[in-house]
Amino acid sequence: MIPKTSTPAARALVVCGAALSLVSPFLAWTWTSRYPGNLTVYGYPGGSQLLTLAGALLAAVFTAAVLGVPGLRALAPAGAVRALRAASLAALTATWITVGAIAVDLGGVVNVEPGGWLAAGAVLLLAAGAHALPDDTVTEPPPAARLPRAAEGALITVVFLAAMYVLTYGITTDSAQDFLAFLPAAGFGVRALAAAGLTARFGALTARNRIAVAVAALASALVFPFTQTGDQYTAIADNILVFAAVALGLNIVVGLVGLLDLGYVAFLGTGAYTAALVSGSTFSTFDIGPWPFWATALLGMGVSLVAGLVIGAPTLRLHGDYLAIVTLGFGEIFRITVNNLDGTSGPRLTNGPNGINSVPNLTVFGFDLGTRHTLLGVTFGRFANYYLLLLAVIAVIVFVYARAGNSRIGRAWIALREDEKAATAMGIEGFRYKLLAFGLGASLAGLAGTVMAHLQTNAVPENYKFADTAPPNSAFLLAAVVLGGMGTVSGPLVGAALLYLIPAKFAFFSQYQMMLFGLALILMMRFRPEGLVPDRRHRLEFHDEQVAAAEARRTAAEATA
């Protein structure tokens, strides 16, 4: 419980805390460079100190807004205090995790230098002060001033670049400690922006400038390979992109139409095996290929589509729960089948558990993705090449998603998701639209699979399971969609990035990962079923009581006013 403090005292606390928090990253926090990130240097922040600095900067801005510094008040249209609280928590968690990790890793608090103590104290002051300030939340923030179109586009680009910077920081953290400090800092940072009302502002801005958003998102994603010198993190980014592409495909099926597909990874596997079989690999049972990328992609999509129709046609006429279990079964059957089409326990097609290895690199428009290319003075290695190809694949999927979702078909899908009976009564042919969505989802997964087989140079049964400690697998895919937010584009992207990075960075914890993952799914459904990036309609659906209560409060307030 925070003791009652008078507002001036709280303000003084916040100002002191913010000032000291800003200074502390420039001091040494420990004496030895054995702690990752080298926190021993005076005058130059490094490693996790950057997180404290970022949190403190954010807090300082909102402190200024609370104090009424002219011009800065506009940065927190929905109220600065709750934003300040979240920002202070970002600084607090990052700092205390780092200081704690120094003490634990190096064996005792004696290893924390005065700078570290100062930082820990400063963020505590900041957080205490922020939480003692009275809330100033504005329920209806004033509408934002319209900027010229070019300025809005520039603003969107800057925001996307900043988001990309944060994501890149997360991807390139090279120790579990750094990533552990990064996660809550990023989470509270985003919450601070949301509490300040900036996220809503930005949402309105993006809604007005769809094309600028697409261009800015693509441009900031293109920046990533230019910032990388080695292949290490580009490979991670590639895997995230494969995962994200499949999650986006699943999002059509689950998010838009509300069909629970629990064997989605089998369609990814179908695409991957198809591509591997026609890749000209010496392990392939067919002596054909290598085919050009467009032919492989079309074939992979086609085979996955057929599989999707075979599974979907009998089940989509029935109640949705049947689909869930049939797809679950299909996922398992796929794995069993490719495991046994090895020539001894079944016909020879997939080489059983060994899979099809040595899948050669793709050639796209004459570019061999396996060789280095130099572009604008930057050398693109193999993984950077695939990064670009995967970006293109994701762009295609997002384009299909956006166009279909915003059309007559998409509205029919959403209607079916919301109330199948009512939709059918309105003349929507449920079965046809559901089959369309299911087939589309399957073929998009097949497309991602064709790239995945070439990226990983193989197609093996172990990659396409229902649940495993590393993505992509059906359970993680579903979780990426659910965690991120069903029915949005950014949701599955965020979900995929988080669900890839968390197991990858905390590898030492892998034994308990699946258990916590299961628990997280249960808790998620219980407390935040709409996901991290909620679709407006889903939020209303899951929290209709709260929304109704808020509406009632507003009407009452209007009536009294």
Place this chain on the structure above:
Amino acid sequence: MTATDVLQLLADGLVLGTMYGLIAVGYTMVYGILQIINFAHGEIYMLGGFGALFVYAWVPGLRAVSLWLALPVLLVAAVVVSVAAAVAAERFAYRPLRGAPRLAPLITAIGLSLFLQQVVFNFFTLPGGSVGVTAPVPFPQLPGEPLHLGGVTLSHAALLTLVVAALAMVVLTWFVARTRTGRAMQATAQDPKTARLMGIDTDRVIVVAFAIGALLAAVACVTQGLRLGTISYNMGFIAGLKGFTAAVLGGIGNIKGAMLGGVVLGVAEALASGLLPHLPALHMFGGSVWKDVWAFVILIVVLLIRPQGLLGERIADRA
């Protein structure tokens, strides 16, 4: 392939099928009342086996007596663990989601299924062993020679499965038709709102449905352990899938149908893996590795030609 061989296949299929039937009852009862598929039922089943093994391994003296004497203790332990897990799952995971969109309980069920499986994987410990089970663990075996009935060989465990399943079906039919709680269940399955208006505590009925399903699943898992000699932390996944297939095959919501579906599935599976190797065209797809695939093909075919199941009537969707 002689007639005796076929008879043996049929007998094996019957035993396997009654075991599937016991699992299927749990799916069918919960579905009949709540219209949700309790995906975690396979893990509830698996927990029963590990509960029995835990007691057998840790309670001193149990291993000294004949397994026939220890068996009641094992069964009670299995039932206690499974029922406790199922009731807790209902109370803390499913009940808060009642009235939420349909996707929510399904996703919760997947989370629950992974969670329960991993708890056993990480923490189940046998005396003198390390913490956690990564591989199948041996299950105690009933002593004595298998029985030979006219050329067909049946182990004690197989006979036990048949007896237990028959007994369970008789008791369950009586329970649902004759007792107050059973009739309350029927009423709730027909129309939960009206049932509540008539003074039926539907929450209690739901808990009872989960508990009965868990009880039968726990017994099924013990018989499975006795028959196969091992249990493993991930045995619930395929077993759950088969149990659901059996429930759909018999007509979901129909208790007798669940058992019938189980038997049909078990026999079909046994015949597929036993007879196919002798067919010229399909011999490559015979053998035990393909039996799960055939079960799945049966599910798809049933959904295609008779989606309401063997005994099911076309139920109006009341979502």
